[in-house]
Amino acid sequence: MLGDAVAERMDNWALNDGQKTRLLSLALERDSSAAAPNEDEQKGDLLRNILRCALPLEASASSAAAVAGPSSSGPRTVAGPPLGELLRDRATDLAVLKQIKEYTKALGRNAKSGIERDVFAAVYFAAIAAARVFHNEHVTEHTDERLVRFLHAFAQAAWMPADLAGLFFQAAKHRLPEMPPAGPSQE
Amino acid sequence: MAKPRDATSLGGEERAFPPTEWTWLLHCPQRDAVLAELCRKYWKPVYCYLRSMGLGNEQAKDLAQGFFTDKVLGQDLVHKADREKGRFRSFLLRSVHNYAVSALRSSKTSASLETAPDIGTAAEDPEAEFNRAWADQLLHEVLEELEQECRQRGKLTHWQLFQEWLLEPEMETNRAMSEVCLKYGVADASTAYHMIENVKRRFRALLRGRLSALADSEQGIETEIREFIAVFSGRPARK
Numbered sequence: 001m002l003g004d005a006v007a008e009r010m011d012n013w014a015l016n017d018g019q020k021t022r023l024l025s026l027a028l029e030r031d032s033s034a035a036a037p038n039e040d041e042q043k044g045d046l047l048r049n050i051l052r053c054a055l056p057l058e059a060s061a062s063s064a065a066a067v068a069g070p071s072s073s074g075p076r077t078v079a080g081p082p083l084g085e086l087l088r089d090r091a092t093d094l095a096v097l098k099q100i101k102e103y104t105k106a107l108g109r110n111a112k113s114g115i116e117r118d119v120f121a122a123v124y125f126a127a128i129a130a131a132r133v134f135h136n137e138h139v140t141e142h143t144d145e146r147l148v149r150f151l152h153a154f155a156q157a158a159w160m161p162a163d164l165a166g167l168f169f170q171a172a173k174h175r176l177p178e179m180p181p182a183g184p185s186q187e
Numbered sequence: 188m189a190k191p192r193d194a195t196s197l198g199g200e201e202r203a204f205p206p207t208e209w210t211w212l213l214h215c216p217q218r219d220a221v222l223a224e225l226c227r228k229y230w231k232p233v234y235c236y237l238r239s240m241g242l243g244n245e246q247a248k249d250l251a252q253g254f255f256t257d258k259v260l261g262q263d264l265v266h267k268a269d270r271e272k273g274r275f276r277s278f279l280l281r282s283v284h285n286y287a288v289s290a291l292r293s294s295k296t297s298a299s300l301e302t303a304p305d306i307g308t309a310a311e312d313p314e315a316e317f318n319r320a321w322a323d324q325l326l327h328e329v330l331e332e333l334e335q336e337c338r339q340r341g342k343l344t345h346w347q348l349f350q351e352w353l354l355e356p357e358m359e360t361n362r363a364m365s366e367v368c369l370k371y372g373v374a375d376a377s378t379a380y381h382m383i384e385n386v387k388r389r390f391r392a393l394l395r396g397r398l399s400a401l402a403d404s405e406q407g408i409e410t411e412i413r414e415f416i417a418v419f420s421g422r423p424a425r426k
Binding site for chain 1: 416
């Protein structure tokens with residue numbers, strides 16, 4: 001029965017009405033300046049917000065079938081799997097990874113702060129890293145040497161979730177069977 | 188392709204609002220995914236609503252199951268909906284009500300031939316029960332996500348302090364923060380408050396992020412929150 005699984009999940013918490021009211025009231029408060037997050041925390045927060053979102057419909061419409069492939073697993077919404085899941089799933093279609101890359105590249109161009117720029121760049125490079133590790137594909141005009149430098153830098157960033165850091169490390173170590181000739185970077 | 192104003196559409200304080208739940212439901216090409224998502228989010232509220240109408244456990248489960256498979260999927264309920272008439276949650280509630288009334292009429296007709304339907308005592312406000320179950324589920328999901336995130340980020344003590352200070356029943360006895368600090372090895376109360384504030388900020392962002400799929404403005408989110416507070420506190424919502 002569908003509802004049994006839902007009921008089981010709900011049993012993990014036992015809150016009384018006062019606690020629920022208090023929690024909900026938190027969401028109406030303004031952030032306290034005393035608890036202002038530092039830059040790493042802000043980047044970590046923003047990155048997690050992004051990884052939780054699905055690709056926008058206009059960006060994913062052409063590859064809906066690939067996004068919803070049978071090998072995908074984990075939490076899913078009608079909007080499609082979250083970006084974080086797509087980046088971590090070796091079955092994600094290469095075309096979808098390229099869409100993520102292009103999407104975050106466009107977001108990065110319009111970033112309103114250095115924090116946003118760094119975070120969009122992280123997702124952009126994560127898509128490149130996933131293409132490299134899971135599909136043996138070099139989907140960027142960056143030279144291999146330059147790309148590996150970026151991958152190492154993101155892998156070591158304090159605000160990077162452990163699994164994405166692992167993907168960056170893996171991609172930095174990964175050797176592609178055939179590399180395009182090195183040239184000046186245009187990205 | 189992303190438009191210029193999409194710059195912060197995925198997160199951050201000034202992000203553009205994502206399409207609302209209606210948009211996803213009406214434009215998603217995968218009907219199975221729509222059904223799975225609706226069941227995940229609304230099965231429990233629908234079940235609670237049916238129970239509060241006076242139905243027994245098994246009958247409410249059967250009717251909820253029937254509603255999602257027959258009505259939502261079988262009759263393509265979502266695409267027949269008139270989104271101008273308001274929130275998706277309210278639309279679903281009306282649909283469940285009509286479905287239940289219709290099903291109960293049929294079962295009463297056949298009751299003379301079989302056993303009487305499993306009907307108990309109706310609660311005072313089935314709609315409030317529906318909203319309560321929905322908000323309950325929302326809070327649980329946000330707390331689970333928050334806990335997982337704290338663990339992943341090496342902030343287990345942050346999470347424990349938050350839980351201790353905001354969720355545990357003992358906090359209502361106004362226990363001294365110094366005791367809590369001692370328990371979790373935190374240097375002083377000021378540090379502990381800062382850590383709790385840090386988690387509160389994240390809770391706020393996660394909850395509001397989820398509600399942004401239901402509302403098209405910050406004001407809309409606050410209205411939703413106030414309505415849920417009213418459900419749990421028994422006070423009428425202030426708009």
